[in-house]
Structures are given as structure tokens and as C-alpha cells.
Amino acid sequence: METLRYLKNVSTLRLDQETCIGCGMCSTVCPHGVFVVEEKSKARIVDLDGCMECGACAANCAVQAITVTPGVGCAAYIIQSWLKGKAAASCGC
Amino acid sequence: MERSKQPEKSCCAPARPARDVAVGPTGLRMLPIAQPPQDEPCCGLPPGPPSSPFERPGYRLCGFVDDFIETANGAVPLVKTTLDSADNRGTFRARFNIGRNNYRVAPGLYGVGRPDREAPVLVTANYKLSFDSLRQELAGIDAWILVLDTRGINVWCAAGKKTFSTDEVINRVQAVGLAQVVGHRRLILPQLAATGVAAHRVRKGCGFEVVWGPIRAGDIGRFLESGLRADTGMRRVTFSLAERLILIPVEVSLTLKPALWVLLVAFFLSGIGPEVFSLRAAWQKGLAVFAASLVGIVAGALVVPGLLPWLPGRSFYLKGILTGLAGGVWVATVYVARTGPYGAAALIFYTVAVSSYLAMNFTGATPYTSPSGVEKEMRRGIPLQAVAVVLAVVAWLGSAFSG
Structure with missing residues (x-):
């Protein structure tokens, strides 16, 4: 996704390197190459602005070193969550 | 007789x-x-x-079932790896938003080729389009296909909505008795399901190890051949021109219902004038709004997705303003002789508002916009769109009295 870039400095993704065990699962599941995990080392965030907050990394981090506010990057969904609240919101996808 | x-x-x-x-x-x-x-x-x-x-x-x-194979848990349907005309008709309908929300296959275990106890297990969603795109890539491959009940939603959206979830994987593995059908303990899941499925919890829950397969079904053959290894390309989502254009019919179809209401209001407003209400004006000026609506829809839901990488800026509402401005000016020059300068200005404001709003809505169909980013641009875009609508209404009403 080098040609298509979205807004800068908005992602809620955080990585706690103290907790990270370097298993590499985050970099496997991330569809945007946000993480790099080198051999015998811990994960690093190399492209924070590439993050779309899908939450795959956090869900698959066995030691919960990653936090992100996951959600759907969809205007229709967000409008509904403003009007009806998060629980009742849905989108057409 | x-x-x-x-x-x-x-x-x-x-x-x-x-x-x-x-x-x-x-x-x-x-x-x-x-x-x-x-x-x-x-x-x-x-x-x-x-x-x-x-x-x-x-x-x-089902038309896509070729044969059945006996397993330790009874007969399992074997599916075709080609799509027939009924499948293609279904794909066409789904792409045009006809019955798209109920286009599903029965969850459970299927097979392809002649799978044995060591054959890989590919897990997918029960949206028929997902199921079809997977089986189409499996010619010459012997495998099991475990279809989850994702409520007829595609893999990535279902993972986001948590219908393609850790629990659903575990429950489905147990419901079909997968441990009796295969000798190994490995599931291949599409990478995009990772939003809803925690691999380490699946292993704890049903004893099966999750291997993250490629994002695109088209890469599954190479993935299996290379011993379940995905290269970087298989792990990265793309949004090519073809991938963007295929989404346009659904985007446009979603605008039709709101567009009808907007046009009703527009025809009413168009009739208001010095003679209180004129049906003739409602019809004539209403047609201009109809034309501007069409142009706004094309600018926001067709041109923005098509030209996405080449339109300046990162915010979608801005891209929509640009294409809407171009379209609006064109509509205004066509109708200025009939509507006057105020009317022409109103048509521009209206086209821009429609285009910007629809472009902003396209964020939901892209694979790279974050909710934080979308919310941020909506806080800027929606007030601008609202102002444009108010200006359009004021100028439109003004045009009737200024002539």
C-alpha cells in the first residue's frame, strides 16, 4: 500500500516492548507491514501511519504487548455510532 | 393437449x-x-x-457439489473448482447489491479433489462470493474446506464484526468432528481473519494449530506448494484499480434510496417562488437538481474510487470536493441560462456536498483507512458538507426570487 497512504499520526496502536517476547505473530498477521521482528529480537513498529487499526496484531499477541482501539474505518458506521450508539451501529459491508 | x-x-x-x-x-x-x-x-x-x-x-x-466422499464422520460434499452460469449470475447480483446480504452457503465441512486424512484444511467464510473465490483456485488440489457460519459475511468484514471468530472456529471444528476426519491438527486460515481469530486461543480451545494463509485466495496454490510459507506479497493487502472499480456498483446502489428522498425535497424546493408554488418550476428546476445529483454521485462514488491514488490529499472528503467542484461547474454551465447565477451557484454547492459525502463514505470500502483517521476527517468534512447544503438551499430559493 505504498501508493495509497491515509492520515498521519492518528493510529491508536501501541507496542509495549518490555512485554514483547518477539514471537513475530504481529508481523505475520498485519496486512500493512507495520511491524518488523528481527531474529532473536523484539517487535518494532516501523510504519505507524500504515496502521488501519484492524486489531489483528493485538488479538494475536499471546502476551498482550499490543494495544489498539480496533474498529471499522467506515464513515457510515461511525455516523450510526454517533446517532445510535456503538452497540446498535452497523454498516453495509 | x-x-x-x-x-x-x-x-x-x-x-x-x-x-x-x-x-x-x-x-x-x-x-x-x-x-x-x-x-x-x-x-x-x-x-x-x-x-x-x-x-x-x-x-x-447445491449446483457446486460434484460428488460426495465417505469419511469417518459420514459423507462430505466435494465441490467443483469451476463456476457455472448460476454461480456467475449470483456473483453479478451480489456485486450489484441484489440479495447480497443473504448470499450464503451452508456452514460445515466440504472437500475438493480427493482429500485424505493428511489433506490440508482451508477455513473460510460462508459468504458465497468468498467460498466461490476460494474453490475456484483449488483445481488440482486435494483439500478440506471448513466453512464457518459468518452470517453470510466475507472474511475480513466478518472478522471485524466477530462472526469469523475464535469461538466460531473452535465450535465448527468440533461440530464437524474434524479431529476424526483428519489425522493432523492444523488449520489454514486466511490472514485477514486474524482480526477476529486469536491463533493461540484456537489451539487451546480445540487442539488445532492455526497457520495463517495468504490474504488472496489466488495465492493459495503457491502457499501450499511452498510448504505453507507465505512471501511478503501474499501478506500485504492491495487496492488496485480493478479491486476499486468492482466495488462501485454496490457504492452507487447504496445511494439510490437516499437520493430518492433528496430529490423529492429538491422538487418541492424548486417549485417555491414568487407565485408561492409553481409545478412548472418544480419540474424544470427539479430536473437540474436531478442532473446535479447524478453528476455528484458519479464524482463521489465513481471518479474518487477510480482515481484514488492520483487525486491530491489523503482525506477522502477533500478528494470528493475536488471531483465535485469539477462536476458542479460543468452542471452549472449547462443550466446557468435557465437557473441564473444564484441557481448555478446552488448547483455547484450541491454537487460538491453530494460528491464529498459519498467520497467520505467510500472509506468503508477501502482496505487501508483507520477508524481514528475516518473519524478525524469526518469531524472536518461533515460541517463543510452541511454548510454547502445550506448555501445550496439558500441560493436555490434565492434564484427563484432574483429572476
Whole structure:
């Protein structure tokens, strides 16, 4: 996704390197190459602005070193969550 | 019996052989049937094929099922790796948002090729489009396909909505008795399901290890050949021109219902003038709004997705303003002679608002916009769009009195 870039400095993704065990699962599941995990080392965030907050990394981090506010990057969904609240919101996808 | 009369020489004989092939939209295998003896009374069209041995009372055999294979847990349907005309019609309908929310296959275990106890297990969603795009790539491959009940939603959206979830994987593995069907303990999941599925919890829950497969079904062959290894390309989502254009019909179809309401209001506003309400003005000026609506929809829901990488800026509402401005100016020059300068200005504001709003909505269809980013641009875009609508209404009403 080098040609298509979205807004800068908005992602809620955080990585706690103290907790990270370097298993590499985050970099496997991330569809945007946000993480790099080198051999015998811990994960690093190399492209924070590439993050779309899908939450795959956090869900698959066995030691919960990653936090992100996951959600759907969809205007229709967000409008509904403003009007009806998060629980009742849905989108057409 | 008038209808069934045929030329005497070939009563019941294959007068119209094409008809009997056309029978059977369910795609049942055509087994050879005995031709009725010639001396029987004339009976119109020849009979269709007999029932398939796999049919059961109360069930309908799916057209994509080729055969069945016996397993430790009973017969499992084997699916075709090609799409027939019924599948293609279904794909077309789904792409045009006709019955898209209920286009599903039954969850459970399927097979492809001649899978044995060591064959890989590929997990997917029960949206028929997802299922079809997977089986289409499995020609020459022996595998099991575990279809989850994602409520007819595609893999990534279902993972986001948590219908493609850790619990659903565990429950489905247990429900189909997968541990009795295969000897290994490995599931291949599409990478995009990772939003809803925690691999380490699946292992704890049902003893199966999750291997993250490629994002695109088209890479599954290479992934299996290379010993379950995905290269970087298989792990990265793309959003090519073709991938963007295929989404446009659904985007446009979603605008139709709101557009109808907007046009009703627009025809009403167009009639307001010095003579209180003029039906003639409502019709004539209303048509101009109709034209501006069409242009706004094209600018926001068609041009923005198509030209996405080349339109300046990162925010979608801004891209929509740009294309809307271009379209709006064009509509205004066409109608300025009839609507006057205020009317022309109103048409521009309106087209920009429609285009910007629809462009902003396209964020939901892209694979790279974060919710934080979308919310941020909405806080800027929606007030601008609202101001444009108010200006459009004021200028439109003003145009009726300024003439």
C-alpha cells in the first residue's frame, strides 16, 4: 500500500516492548507491514501511519504487548455510532 | 393437449434436444436416461434427468457439489473448482447489491479433489462470493474446506464484526468432528481473519494449530506448494484499480434510496417562488437538481474510487470536493441560462456536498483507512458538507426570487 497512504499520526496502536517476547505473530498477521521482528529480537513498529487499526496484531499477541482501539474505518458506521450508539451501529459491508 | 402436438414422424423423439440439457438449474449430474419406447402415446417434451442418488427429502443439492466422499464422520460434499452460469449470475447480483446480504452457503465441512486424512484444511467464510473465490483456485488440489457460519459475511468484514471468530472456529471444528476426519491438527486460515481469530486461543480451545494463509485466495496454490510459507506479497493487502472499480456498483446502489428522498425535497424546493408554488418550476428546476445529483454521485462514488491514488490529499472528503467542484461547474454551465447565477451557484454547492459525502463514505470500502483517521476527517468534512447544503438551499430559493 505504498501508493495509497491515509492520515498521519492518528493510529491508536501501541507496542509495549518490555512485554514483547518477539514471537513475530504481529508481523505475520498485519496486512500493512507495520511491524518488523528481527531474529532473536523484539517487535518494532516501523510504519505507524500504515496502521488501519484492524486489531489483528493485538488479538494475536499471546502476551498482550499490543494495544489498539480496533474498529471499522467506515464513515457510515461511525455516523450510526454517533446517532445510535456503538452497540446498535452497523454498516453495509 | 394442443401444445404437445408435434410432427407425426417424431412424437417423443428428440425433436428439441436442447430442452433436456437446460433442465436442472441445480446442476445435478445428468445421468443417462432410457429413451421412452416409440410406441408410447405422445407425451410432449421428453422427461428430464432422474433424481441424483445424493438427493434427500427436504434438501436441495447445491449446483457446486460434484460428488460426495465417505469419511469417518459420514459423507462430505466435494465441490467443483469451476463456476457455472448460476454461480456467475449470483456473483453479478451480489456485486450489484441484489440479495447480497443473504448470499450464503451452508456452514460445515466440504472437500475438493480427493482429500485424505493428511489433506490440508482451508477455513473460510460462508459468504458465497468468498467460498466461490476460494474453490475456484483449488483445481488440482486435494483439500478440506471448513466453512464457518459468518452470517453470510466475507472474511475480513466478518472478522471485524466477530462472526469469523475464535469461538466460531473452535465450535465448527468440533461440530464437524474434524479431529476424526483428519489425522493432523492444523488449520489454514486466511490472514485477514486474524482480526477476529486469536491463533493461540484456537489451539487451546480445540487442539488445532492455526497457520495463517495468504490474504488472496489466488495465492493459495503457491502457499501450499511452498510448504505453507507465505512471501511478503501474499501478506500485504492491495487496492488496485480493478479491486476499486468492482466495488462501485454496490457504492452507487447504496445511494439510490437516499437520493430518492433528496430529490423529492429538491422538487418541492424548486417549485417555491414568487407565485408561492409553481409545478412548472418544480419540474424544470427539479430536473437540474436531478442532473446535479447524478453528476455528484458519479464524482463521489465513481471518479474518487477510480482515481484514488492520483487525486491530491489523503482525506477522502477533500478528494470528493475536488471531483465535485469539477462536476458542479460543468452542471452549472449547462443550466446557468435557465437557473441564473444564484441557481448555478446552488448547483455547484450541491454537487460538491453530494460528491464529498459519498467520497467520505467510500472509506468503508477501502482496505487501508483507520477508524481514528475516518473519524478525524469526518469531524472536518461533515460541517463543510452541511454548510454547502445550506448555501445550496439558500441560493436555490434565492434564484427563484432574483429572476
